[in-house]
Amino acid sequence: MIAMTVKSVTLVAATCCGLLLSLPAAAQFDKAEDAIKYRQSTFALMGHHFGHIVAMATGKAPFDAQAAQQDAAIIETLSTLPWKAFGPGTEGGKTKPGVWKEQEKFKKLADDMAAQAPKLAAAAKTGNLDDLKAAFGPMGGTCKACHDSYKER
């Protein structure tokens, strides 16, 4: 029941931010640099918290159920944030130009991650390492799928 609610909230957020993708950058940010800084900051935090989950799931860091739950909850929130900072005129950073040329594809990959994040959060909430192990791979797959096409190394 709780998982359902979280999921619908995320879906609403994903829908909202998908629409924002097509608004001018000025609607959200004063300058393109501000948008770039915003999305890079959210991704950097996402990388930090997901990295911790991967480390625990692969035995490189001791499993701490409460920390995993916090990491996953933060990732779930972060998964809704960067997209509004990819408006027209905000090209740059470590993005590939395809982000703006293939908006549909980019949005689909963003939606894939937003759909996966609640599953990771639900797995972390069980407090069971095996659930986390099963959930981190599919989540990481959504990061990689987008980075392969749309992020410079």
Ligand code: HEC
């Ligand atoms: C739909 C596309 C997409 C998805 C999904 C995605 N990313 Fe990214 N990510 C990007 C793009 C594009 C950039 C480059 C942004 C820029 O430099 O303006 C980026 C940048 C980053 C960075 C570098 C941030 C910095 O310091 O500049 C990290 C770390 C990162 N992503 C982690 C993740 C993780 C972890 C996930 C999955 C949980 C993820 N990303 C999912 C597109 C995506």
